[in-house]
Amino acid sequence: MVDTLDFQIINALQIHPRVSWAQLGRILRVDPSTISRRWSALTGRRQVWTSCSEGEAPHLREQMISALVEISCAPGRREQVLGELGPQGPVSSVHCTSGPRDLYIMISTDSLLSMDRYIDERIAVIPGILGTRTHYLRKIFFEGSSWRLKTLSKEQVMALHDLRPSDPPKRPTPAHRAVVTALHADARRTAADMQRELGRSLSMISRDIDAVLAASWVNWRVDFAHALMGWPAAAALWLAVEPLELERVVASLRLLNQVRLCASVTGDANLAAFLWLRNLQELDEIENRLTTVFPKVRVKDRWIVPRIAKRAGHILDLDGRHLRLVPLGHHPVFED
Template sequence: MKDPELDEDDRRLIAALQVRPRASWTELGAVLGLSPVTLARRWARMSAAGVAWLTAAPNLQAGTSGMGQGVALVEMRVPPGLVLPIAAQLAAVPEIVTIDLTAGSRDLVLTVIAGSDESLARLLLEQLHAVGSVTTVHSHPVTRTYVDGGSWHLPGLTETERARLAAHRSQPNRARVTPLMEAAAREIARDGRVTAAQLAEALDLRPRRARELLGEVVGTGRLRFRTEIARRHSGYPLCTWYFLRTPASQRDKVAQRIATVQEARAVVAVVGQYDLAIDVWTRNLDDVHRLEATIEDRMPGVQIVDRAVVLRTVKLMGRLLDDTGAATGFVPLPAYLKGGPI
């Protein structure tokens, strides 16, 4: 399918879905001033072309600690000419949720959600270290997620519109996770706007049971919805990873401050030679330099140890991407709800 050009109404629709991913077309139309039919048609066109999609991921921000969840950033070096083949091989691994191809002192930056520290150790020792021709593997366990891609929003909505879309958040339910709930979570991750009728068909359930199941899974609070856009259509085409060293007493304060920056897509505390890793989307290199100056000039004691410009992302939170950044496939995680509230 031909790559569509996105207009202002398309971007406003994506921005609205980032605020309230499962709002009805009628609710969205009342805020955006377009008919529900028009909005549904626009979304169908964009999602079919892979330039925008709605998914769900384990809610790593629900707790203060990432320990025990098997979450890590992994840096890899590979010989010249083997980056793309090895990235394609790794993209099939369910626990490797995001793969960035980068310039600089590493070739690949992987985001791993293994579910437990034991599973992470097995993945690193038995799969990643065993990949042929890999030169080096450096893993950095994530101890806390301050912000993730689900928090990043396109501009284009007024504060009033955002307030009208903001959903009331109820207390998470304490439903015991069952294999059927995990299966439903996998379908929700495949399509964050899956309907009860579609879920009933996918899981061979009665419509009423599918509606109840959908409410149970969403109500756990263990899923975090993400409305994504192909980066080249976002207005922020440049992606960069920063690796920071911070004074231990200031780490939380620094991370929370960086998390408020518009360009920040992910801010995580890690164990290793760095303390914080930051993923940012910017409009151009001038924004990169401005952000670096902001970090170093306004946050005493913080040192940018290294940076890596992303040349291409081949997988983003389970979604396989082509060389234009459009979604072309999906590799679900082994589990989305396992382990209780996280």
């Protein structure tokens, strides 16, 4: 069983993924050995995992193309399809869902042409897939790496932010990229453990870890098996929002801690929101609240998500526990 302290530890690492247990103990007023023991238990049960990856600089991020692809499977072939989709780097997430589609996946490539080719040549041809439907993401307003548990006080959050390095490097160096790679599957890996792999001094490795902690082009994630820890349901809402109201609706959704990702999309709906829920009744409450505040907003569709098979590159088991990490593709998927 997980309790309030477990969630506080996870929340703290979402803010500062490499805070020391001694530092965190002072903030939470808990013995550091207790924190260490709790973290070891959570990761040992594969209920919590961390990762570190190189993202795109802001000006390059806008050039990436992302899409959500609906997939219809032949009866009885879904598991086989999941097995083929999981190892693919450009496929960041895979969800089992309701309605006329069996799955939906998130893909990122370097261009519209690459996306079109990838879906046609790498996805649609998988045995067991009957059809696909693509929704391009026009703008991602916020996503899972920025989501927080919100179990800490404002003072505790500020204390953690104050401990984070604040001097980002102007641009990534080969040494920085080597550190990110070394931390890829474990964001809390020690500098001593990395030393033999990197062949550099502890002080140099520690300095570069601080540098990448402050860098905007590095993605740090602390994820957990949500279905086992209080969020047994998930859903996607597809909304039709008038352009002049879009920013206000997004700001309202940002205040709902159930919303993990929000993006403008192409299609009949122009805004999609992806949620974790304590129960399905929460979805009714959110819809009612949203359409009461914004009477012109129309809910075009709603998908229930009973299972997430891959999230942000991490392959998950039936219970949502971590199995392994597949490095996400950041390079062109077609060299020609």
